[in-house]
Amino acid sequence: MKGSAAFPVRLQFTKLGRVRFISHRDVARAFERAMRIEALPLAFTKGFVPRPRISFGHALAVGHESVAEYLDVDLDRDVDIDGLPERLSGALPQGIDVTGAAALAEGAPALQESVAAMAYRVVVVGDGDRGAGGIEEALASALTAALAAPSLVTTLQRKGREVEEDLRPMLENLEIAEGPDDPTLAMELSTRPRVVRPGEVLGALGPSFCEQRVVRTAQWIERDARLGPLEADARPCIEEMRGP
Amino acid sequence: MGGRVSRPPASDRDREASLWPRIEPLLGRVEKPARYIGMERGAQAPVHQPHRVSWLLVYPDTYEIGLPNQGLQILYEILNERGDAAAERAYAPWTDLEGELRRTRVPLFSVDTHRDAGAFDVIAFNLSAELVFTNVLNCLDLAGVPVRAAHRADDDPIVVAGGHCTYNPEPMADFVDAFVIGDGEEAVGEVNEVLADWKRGGRRGREGVLRDLAGVAGVYVPAMYDVEYDGPAIRSVVPRFPDVPERIDKRTVADLADWPYPKRQLVPLIEVVHDRLNVEIFRGCTRGCRFCQAGMITRPVRERPEDQVRTMVRDGLARTGYDEVALTSLSSADFSGIDGVVADLVGNQDGTGCVSLSLPSLRVDAFTVGIASEIQQVRRTGLTFAPEGGSWRIRQVINKLITEEDLYAAVDGAYSQGWRRVKLYFLTGLPTEVDDDTRAIADLAREVVRIGRSHTKSASATVSLGGFVPKPHTPFQWFGQNGVAELDRKIGLVRGALRKSGATLRWHDPGATFAEGIASRGDRRIGAVIEAVWRSGGTFQEWSERFDLGRWLEAMHGAGLDPDWYVTRHRHADEVLPWDHVSAGLHRDFLWTDWQAALGAHGLPDCRWTPCYDCGVCTDYALEHVVASPHAPAGGSQGTGQDLSRGGDVPVQFLSTRPALASEART
Numbered sequence: 001m002k003g004s005a006a007f008p009v010r011l012q013f014t015k016l017g018r019v020r021f022i023s024h025r026d027v028a029r030a031f032e033r034a035m036r037i038e039a040l041p042l043a044f045t046k047g048f049v050p051r052p053r054i055s056f057g058h059a060l061a062v063g064h065e066s067v068a069e070y071l072d073v074d075l076d077r078d079v080d081i082d083g084l085p086e087r088l089s090g091a092l093p094q095g096i097d098v099t100g101a102a103a104l105a106e107g108a109p110a111l112q113e114s115v116a117a118m119a120y121r122v123v124v125v126g127d128g129d130r131g132a133g134g135i136e137e138a139l140a141s142a143l144t145a146a147l148a149a150p151s152l153v154t155t156l157q158r159k160g161r162e163v164e165e166d167l168r169p170m171l172e173n174l175e176i177a178e179g180p181d182d183p184t185l186a187m188e189l190s191t192r193p194r195v196v197r198p199g200e201v202l203g204a205l206g207p208s209f210c211e212q213r214v215v216r217t218a219q220w221i222e223r224d225a226r227l228g229p230l231e232a233d234a235r236p237c238i239e240e241m242r243g244p
Numbered sequence: 245m246g247g248r249v250s251r252p253p254a255s256d257r258d259r260e261a262s263l264w265p266r267i268e269p270l271l272g273r274v275e276k277p278a279r280y281i282g283m284e285r286g287a288q289a290p291v292h293q294p295h296r297v298s299w300l301l302v303y304p305d306t307y308e309i310g311l312p313n314q315g316l317q318i319l320y321e322i323l324n325e326r327g328d329a330a331a332e333r334a335y336a337p338w339t340d341l342e343g344e345l346r347r348t349r350v351p352l353f354s355v356d357t358h359r360d361a362g363a364f365d366v367i368a369f370n371l372s373a374e375l376v377f378t379n380v381l382n383c384l385d386l387a388g389v390p391v392r393a394a395h396r397a398d399d400d401p402i403v404v405a406g407g408h409c410t411y412n413p414e415p416m417a418d419f420v421d422a423f424v425i426g427d428g429e430e431a432v433g434e435v436n437e438v439l440a441d442w443k444r445g446g447r448r449g450r451e452g453v454l455r456d457l458a459g460v461a462g463v464y465v466p467a468m469y470d471v472e473y474d475g476p477a478i479r480s481v482v483p484r485f486p487d488v489p490e491r492i493d494k495r496t497v498a499d500l501a502d503w504p505y506p507k508r509q510l511v512p513l514i515e516v517v518h519d520r521l522n523v524e525i526f527r528g529c530t531r532g533c534r535f536c537q538a539g540m541i542t543r544p545v546r547e548r549p550e551d552q553v554r555t556m557v558r559d560g561l562a563r564t565g566y567d568e569v570a571l572t573s574l575s576s577a578d579f580s581g582i583d584g585v586v587a588d589l590v591g592n593q594d595g596t597g598c599v600s601l602s603l604p605s606l607r608v609d610a611f612t613v614g615i616a617s618e619i620q621q622v623r624r625t626g627l628t629f630a631p632e633g634g635s636w637r638i639r640q641v642i643n644k645l646i647t648e649e650d651l652y653a654a655v656d657g658a659y660s661q662g663w664r665r666v667k668l669y670f671l672t673g674l675p676t677e678v679d680d681d682t683r684a685i686a687d688l689a690r691e692v693v694r695i696g697r698s699h700t701k702s703a704s705a706t707v708s709l710g711g712f713v714p715k716p717h718t719p720f721q722w723f724g725q726n727g728v729a730e731l732d733r734k735i736g737l738v739r740g741a742l743r744k745s746g747a748t749l750r751w752h753d754p755g756a757t758f759a760e761g762i763a764s765r766g767d768r769r770i771g772a773v774i775e776a777v778w779r780s781g782g783t784f785q786e787w788s789e790r791f792d793l794g795r796w797l798e799a800m801h802g803a804g805l806d807p808d809w810y811v812t813r814h815r816h817a818d819e820v821l822p823w824d825h826v827s828a829g830l831h832r833d834f835l836w837t838d839w840q841a842a843l844g845a846h847g848l849p850d851c852r853w854t855p856c857y858d859c860g861v862c863t864d865y866a867l868e869h870v871v872a873s874p875h876a877p878a879g880g881s882q883g884t885g886q887d888l889s890r891g892g893d894v895p896v897q898f899l900s901t902r903p904a905l906a907s908e909a910r911t
Contacts, residue, residue, distance in 0.1 A: 018264075021277040022513045030513060033285075033565025063272055091565065093283050093513055 006043075007075040008108065011084065012100035012230055015066045016215075019095035024059040027096065031071060034091035043074040057111035057219065057229070058118065058195055066216035068118075070111050070229045072104060100230050108233035115191055115229065116222040117172055120198045122185045123213040135209075136176075136183045142205040143174060143185075154204040167204050170196045182212060263350060264358040270344040278514045279307035280341065282333075282355035285511035285564065288320070289357055290330035297439045299323055299331040300354055300364040300401070304371075304379035305786070307335040307355075311510060312518040314572070315407065316370050318505040319432050326433065328440045332356040332364075336379045337386070339783065339790075345386060352386035361387035365443060367401045369420070371409035374763035375756065375786035377416055378778040380405070384419070391775065393421050393467060398450050402439065402457075410464075411494070411541050412716040412823040415763050417466035418771035422457045425464060425826055426494030426541075427527070429503045434460045458488045462495035464826060471768055476809055478767060478820040493827045494541065496861075499870055500527060500548045504556055511564045520568035520602070521560040525553055525585075529574035530852045530869065534643045534842050535632070535671060537715035538574055541828040543861040545852055547872040550581040554588060561599060568600045576603040577612045578850075580873035590619055608646045613657035627658045630669035634684030640845040641676050648688070655692050659699040666692055666705045672734045673712040673726030673757075675842060682734045685709070686741030693746040705747040709738060711757030713764050716823045717830055719838035724814040725761045728754045728793070755793035759785065761811040762796060767822035770810070772803040829861035 015027065022030075032052055035042055044050040053074040060066050085098040092098070108114075126135045146152050151166040173188035189196050202209045221232035271277035292298050301320055303310025310316070316333065323331035332354035337345060345351070352361035361367060367387060369380050381391045384403065390396050393403065405416060406424040413423040424431050438460060442453040451467075458465040468488045472479040483490055497503055509521060526547040529539035548556075557569050569589070573579060589601050601619040606612045608629045616627060631646050633639040639646060655666055670685045689707045696703025711731040714720040726734070731754035742749050762770060776799035777785070784790040800807045815821065817836060824832075834857065841848065851857055852869050862868055 018268075018281040018283060019513070021271055021281050023278070026278065026514050029515075032567075033511065035565075036567065037562070037565040062277070093285070095283075 007078050008072055008104040008106065009075055009079075009081065009084070010070060010072050010102050010104045010108075010111075010230060010233070011088070011098050012228075013069045013071070013092075013096055013098045015060060015064075015069055015096055017065070017095040019093050020063055020065045022093075023062050024056065027069075028054065028056060028071075030093055030096060031073075031088075034088050035073065037091040038087045040073075040079065041076040043076045055110055055112075057115055058191065060216060061197060061214075064214040064216060067099070068216055068218045070115075070219060072108075072111060078103075102230040103235040105233050105235045111229060114221045114232065115219045117188055117190050117220045117226070118195075118216060119173075119186070119188045119218040119220075121177060121215045121217055122187060122198045122202060122211050123182050124185055124202065125182055125210050125212045127208050127210050138206065139183050139185070139209065140176060142209070143176065146171075146205055147174060152201070152204050154200055167196055167201055169193065171201065174201070186217075262358045263353045263360055266348065266350050267353060267358060270341065270348065270350070273344055274340040275338060276307075276514065279335065280337070280353075280355060281513070282358075284311070284513060286506075286508040287356055287510060288324050288331075290324055290332060292330050292359075295440070295444070296328055296330045297366060297436050297443055298364045299329060299366045299368055299436075300334055300359075300361050301331055302334045302336075302361075302367060302369050302380075302383055304336050304369055304376045304383055305373075305784070306338060307512075308514070308516040310335040310370075311512050311516045312522065313370055313372070314506065314522055314524060315372075315428065317510055318503070319368075319406075319428050321506055321508065322429060322432060323436065326436060329436045332359060334361060334383070336376075336383055336784070342382070342386065342783075351388050352383055362389055362401065364401050365439060365447070366404055368404040368406065371405050371407040371416070373786055374409055374415075374760050375791075377409075377763055377774050378782050378785055380416065381419060381775060381778040382783045391778075392418055394418070396421070396450065398447055400450075402450075402453070404435070408538060408541065411537070411826055411828060412765065413464055413466065413826065414768045414822040415766040415770040415774060417768045418775070421454055421465065421467070423464040423466070424495070425462050425492055426828075427497040428495070429497050429505070431460065431462045431495045435463065455485065455488070462493065464492040466768075469825070476806070478822060480820065481822075481825045491825055491827050493865075494829060496544075496829075496865055496867060497527075497546070498867055500524070500546045501552055501870075504548075504552055507559075509560060509564060511566070518570065520570050521557070521564055521566040522570050522572050523553060523556045523560060524548065524573065525571045525576060525579045525582075526573045526872075528869075529578075530850050531575060531578070532643050532838075532848050532850065532857075533632070534641075534719040534838060535674065535712060535715075536574075537718050540718045540830060542574070543829065543859065544867050544869045546870040547579060547581070550585055550872045553581070553585050553872075557589060568602060570602045570604055572604060575607055577607045577615060580871045582615065584873075586615055586619055608651050608654050613654050613661065616658070617661045626665040626667055627663045628667040628669065629654060631688065632669065632671050633674060633681065634670060634686075634688055635681045637845050638674055638677055638681040638684075640847040641842050642671075642674055643842070643847050645847045645849070648691075651688065652691065652695060655695050656699075659696045659703055664696075664700060664702050664704065666696065666703075667708060668692065668705060669708050669710070671710050671712045672738070673731050675720060675723045676845070677734075679734075679737060682737050683741050685738050686745065686747075689742060689747040690745045697746070703746075707738070707742065707747055707749045709735060709749060709751040711752055711754050713757055713760045715764055716821070717826075717828045717835070719835050719842055721765070721821065721835065722815040722817070722819075722839055724812045725758075727808070727812045728758050731757060753788060753791065756786070756788070756791050758807070758811060759791070759793055759796045762800065762807060765822070766810055769803065769805060773799040773805065776802055829859075829864050831858070831860035831864075834859045 031054060042052040045053055055072050057070045081101050081103050084101040089097040124139055152168040152171060153164050154167055156163050156165055170190045172190050175186050177184045177186040187198055187201060198214050199211050202211055219229055220226045221229055223232055271280060301316050303313050303316055320331050320333060323329040333356060334352060334354050384391045389400050403421045405420045406428050410423040410425055438456045454465045454467060457463050458468045468484050469481050470484055471481050526545055528542040528545040530545050531539060533539055561569060608631055631651055632644045633642050658666055668689060672682055689705055692705045714723045714725055735751045739749055777795045780795050782795040797807060
């Protein structure tokens with residue numbers, strides 16, 4: 001897909017605060033503009049309507065925050081990779097900050113194919129008048145039960161019919177994390193066989209649990225080990241290639 | 245969602261604080277929450293201080309419609325550049341958020357710092373369309389401000405309005421404290437100075453400050469005038485005090501070169517209408533289309549210097565990151581420097597990507613298609629033309645002097661150069677319109693499809709049909725609008741005649757056209773109707789899924805008013821019109837003579853390149869047309885056949901058959 005790009009680059013960025021209310025598409029448009037403002041040497045598609053070659057990882061739901069979003073962009077020529085985070089952050093909306101950049105190996109698989117797991121922190125509230133203490137206890141016992149059980153079944157609407165699905169295969173880790181006030185759940189969810197949303201897991205744990213704040217905290221690519229997307233497919237010997 | 249408890253504000257001090265913590269939990273429950281977060285590139289975070297007049301500039305429609313409004317953005321910048329003002333923005337919350345705000349008792353807020361709308365010194369509305377009027381009342385109510393001006397106290401904000409609809413301010417006179425008529429660039433500063441004085445004096449005496457505002461040129465304070473009626477008719481509109489002007493003249497910025505705004509156009513985070521860099525290349529229009537209020541009230545033509553256009557485009561693209569720029573005006577191909585500007589923009593792509601250029605409001609002729617093909621190298625999907633009338637006779641009546649040859653040449657050019665879809669705009673219900681004129685719309689469309697098919701099998705044409713609403717300060721202000729049944733019938737005629745033609749017909753709801761007619765030429769008594777429509781839940785009336793003519797007719801009935809008297813009745817020559825005390829500079833004699841010329845189907849060429857018709861604007865306001873180039877653009881002939889690229893004579897045959905309108909030529 002990115003065969004002809006001389007300089008593919010992968011960026012890590014945040015989506016925090018008010019800006020979490022914009023959509024995945026809006027984030028993409030904001031990046032396109034920021035890259036034009038910074039006059040990056042973008043490579044364009046060859047089609048009828050040339051578009052910059054930017055591809056994003058798994059979409060983040062509107063309203064969710066993240067400190068671990070990624071995109072790949074193809075450039076026509078080399079640029080100072082280390083300077084990209086600061087340059088782009090200044091041209092992006094408040095709350096979207098580029099926190100890392102890496103030159104990408106040629107032929108690296110796209111993010112949506114290669115990201116194997118994602119982690120979230122979910123602040124949980126109850127749906128009724130129950131006190132905070134009550135929720136904490138209920139959540140802890142639901143968690144223990146779910147992890148001990150062979151399956152975690154949820155019901156979905158598919159083509160107008162109710163279907164049962166087991167979320168247990170996607171559940172890599174689930175634990176109560178340290179939170180400021182309301183109980184916080186740390187989740188690690190596999191992207192296979194499908195990308196599951198934290199809210200679905202929460203709903204399967206119990207109907208009275210509601211997500212109040214969701215932050216995506218990490219994404220991983222499986223190679224010989226679990227690696228962050230910036231390390232997994234980085235171009236080798238980058239210092240030499242950049243030259244004097 | 246969190247079950248956090250919201251607290252009503254405890255003191256005035258709290259009203260200054262950001263409402264964001266109370267708004268944030270509501271946004272998970274509404275559609276498109278990003279409408280309410282602000283944070284656009286170009287947005288300001290003004291610091292409110294006791295010596296600064298705080299303005300909330302409100303566009304009373306959704307964020308997507310309101311954000312691109314250039315008038316609002318211009319005033320936002322001009323006010324925030326002043327040391328004695330601070331301006332923020334707000335848009336009408338959609339019904340879902342409105343419900344949440346009312347349920348949780350959170351007031352209307354600014355999107356910049358999420359400040360309580362009621363805490364501003366001024367709430368200023370942009371009135372671009374009549375059907376947003378009920379949204380103004382809703383926004384005031386959500387701000388906790390009494391909707392009627394007469395019920396407001398000293399600590400309530402001053403409610404101001406500007407925009408094209410304020411040329412007939414009377415339907416909104418009960419709700420707005422002060423209207424600013426015409427260009428706002430200069431007037432807004434003068435209004436701010438009056439309000440800064442008032443604020444320094446502790447904001448005491450609402451009537452006093454309103455009277456001071458009435459002394460600012462271009463400002464109309466309806467409470468300072470008594471309206472007397474003679475049965476249904478108006479007898480007089482008289483100032484209540486000797487220092488209040490009898491006639492309010494519009495404000496006009498003499499030279500756009502002095503106002504290169506917006507300098508920092510807002511770049512929204514979500515998709516909005518006109519989502520691109522917009523550079524205004526001229527204001528005003530002298531084509532003299534008789535149905536067009538915008539063209540009449542914004543005279544004279546003031547072109548921006550070519551170099552300033554280039555600078556604004558270059559700087560704007562670099563600052564916003566947009567890949568599209570529109571050169572905006574009422575008729576962009578008429579800009580006298582259009583060739584040079586387009587050639588420069590198209591030829592001067594600096595490799596950062598592909599910047600596309602768009603020219604809205606294009607004329608119908610081959611020259612225009614030539615420009616369009618130059619700027620639209622790719623993506624030639626649809627091109628829009630607005631002949632407005634079906635027959636040459638009716639186009640002379642409305643003074644849209646496009647010949648069939650002009651149109652067919654343009655369409656032929658468009659299809660032959662790769663466009664596949666042509667969109668044609670027409671009005672129906674025009675003065676003197678007979679069924680032959682209406683059916684001629686379908687004839688034109690059929691011919692357009694035929695021409696298209698001769699180039700490509702996939703050629704298509706869309707006819708967009710709107711019901712005509714006569715507007716104040718136009719030659720058609722005396723005309724009785726067609727009623728709902730008549731417009732329905734005419735739409736049916738076109739529909740029938742277009743069957744199996746290959747053209748698609750879209751039309752505007754005649755009910756909405758009727759309601760627009762009530763508000764457009766209404767008087768102060770229509771205020772009660774607008775309030776009743778709002779109270780019955782009639783907000784967002786320009787949205788077809790929310791519009792309901794029943795509400796309007798019920799409200800008219802409740803107020804004891806006859807809808808036909810306001811909408812379908814022809815006005816008399818000597819009748820006092822509700823907006824007679826507001827002046828766009830156009831002499832009533834000129835408008836009446838032009839109305840008579842229309843009835844005789846006499847056209848009138850563009851006065852920028854022909855002798856002056858003495859409409860009154862240039863002479864009374866000591867203004868002149870400002871043009872970027874001494875030569876008219878090619879093809880700008882208003883259908884008269886003259887070759888304006890060479891300037892010179894005005895061989896216009898139908899001038900001789902017109903009544904003596906043309907006075908001596910200006911030299």
